[in-house]
Amino acid sequence: MRKHDLEDSHAFEKTDRPRRSRRARFDDEPEPTRGGRLTEAERVRLARLREDAYTETAIPGGGDRWSTWDEAEHGPHPRPDWVITELAAVDTELGILKTGKEADVHLVRRGLPDTEGTVLAAKRYRSGEHRLFHRDAGYLEGRRMRRSREMRAMESRSSFGRNLIAEQWAVAEFTALSRLWTVGAPVPYPVQRDGTEILLEFLGDGETAAPRLAQVRPEPEQLRELWFQTAAMLELLASQGLAHGDLSAYNLLVHRERIMVIDLPQVVDIVANPGGLEFLARDVRNIATWFHSRGLPERLTAVPELIEELREIAGLR
Template sequence: MRKHDFDRIENAPVRRKQRRARFDDEPAPARSGRLTEAERVRLADLRADAYTETDIPGDRWSTWDAAEHGPAPHPDWVITDLAAVDTELGVLKTGKEAEVHLLRRGIPGGRQSLLAAKRYRAAEHRMFHRDAGYLEGRRMRRSREMRAIATRTAFGRNLIAEQWAVAEFAALGRLWEAGAPVPYPVQRDGTELLLEFVGDADGTAAPRLAQLRPDPDELRDLWHQTTIALEQLAALGLTHGDLSAYNVMVHNGQIVLIDLPQVVDIVANPRGLEFLARDVRNIAGWFTGRGLPADLADVDAVTRELRMTAGLR
């Protein structure tokens, strides 16, 4: 190489890699480098977990300490010990937006409890069924997050998944405290909800309403329970949003409402009354299709009563 070539290389301007513009509402890194402080801590935790993973193969330590908790006081069966271990026992239900797994949380050599682990899809999430209608009336604080959700970027889809998890966990907490028949929400960690397992001690889940063929007396009793549950939601200004015989479980003769990520505020959502009427129409249709007299399952009368309960005319 000739001398003038060396001079040209030495005097060449250094090209710096352009940094991505940061939005005003994005958290600034707490230190220099590629990782934020939160990400650095998260990776450190993962490395620490890797050293202990062989102690409990296939399991994990309880995530209670890092999660958002359900309403206090917690039921006696909720295990809050940090030494507890969560053991995966299998899949209860799969769906487009989430999967539900059976999980046992227990203290080694001590007490145990079964939980339903509902895990919303994040990076793989595409779009919830009719999610635009359900999201009306819900707003997020950061403008960047609102833009990401509106354009359905990968980041936005992750936010949608977490928003559904947050909405369902909050709704379950409110409904539980109001005495509505819903599973107790044990904890939320990101897009994972740990809920009361509705079923038997051997891990057999309670059947959905759609799986039952009740006799006339049982049918009337289940309809009565369902309308009371709808009144309890309406008293809080809510409706299920996607109610059907597949979103109602029956355990020991008692109904339990499940799958509430799309719970609708019938006042704040411009289509709230439409969702309310549809919930009543769908569930009443199942009951009348099984032989319940139409005068008992009068859709217009029940909808009118629920509107009044919610303070609407």
């Protein structure tokens, strides 16, 4: 075959080779904001971390990163006066507080150079490849994504889907904390959410965290008082149509003799979730069992009556 015939043959193959068909996009369909395995918010956050890592300007005071306040979603107003919003502030890692299946909690100090700063708890959900959200199917009932592609990815638990689930957990926890703090619930103030990291008010003294309820050995009078505080917290959540969803003596803290509730990524909308009332009743039974084990009489917890009262408060009688 002559040279120009060979070139013509290659040109024919290149122009006539069938192309992979692509799904048509409708005019009213929004442009995708996610791609690959990472959500767009996580992609932006990681790009910013890489940029900070290669910056020529050293972070002052031995800090680990510049404040992420300007890029984050902020907590509700009125904002406590200890929240540091200056962009010149730096974050310094102080160590890890708690590890869990879904996230780890770190201790972080945020402050301007040469100042004492404020100690915060940084809850960081792990990357999709290593994340294990236990029993998440029931909690996700009532939460719906707008895009069917995202819903399919979540249901199939693909890498992209697990990343979406992680983002939903972080958003759900930050939203619940903001809502509950606004109505006066005993929760830590949610300072900000940046991707899958939530910065929270640190409950403790100095750098020592407040003990979990499970670690406390209260005297009879204090035990009664802690139960009444817990019941009041459950009533306040029910008034907002919510149940904790996984309540136990391990996600209640005793901070300066007051009950504080933490770990709310699985918060359940009692009305929207078909199993909402079951989650509510389980919360009550679980925490009452702990109080019984410490010697509180069942006549004081009155579990069946409390469950009915919570149903009525939530408007579900």
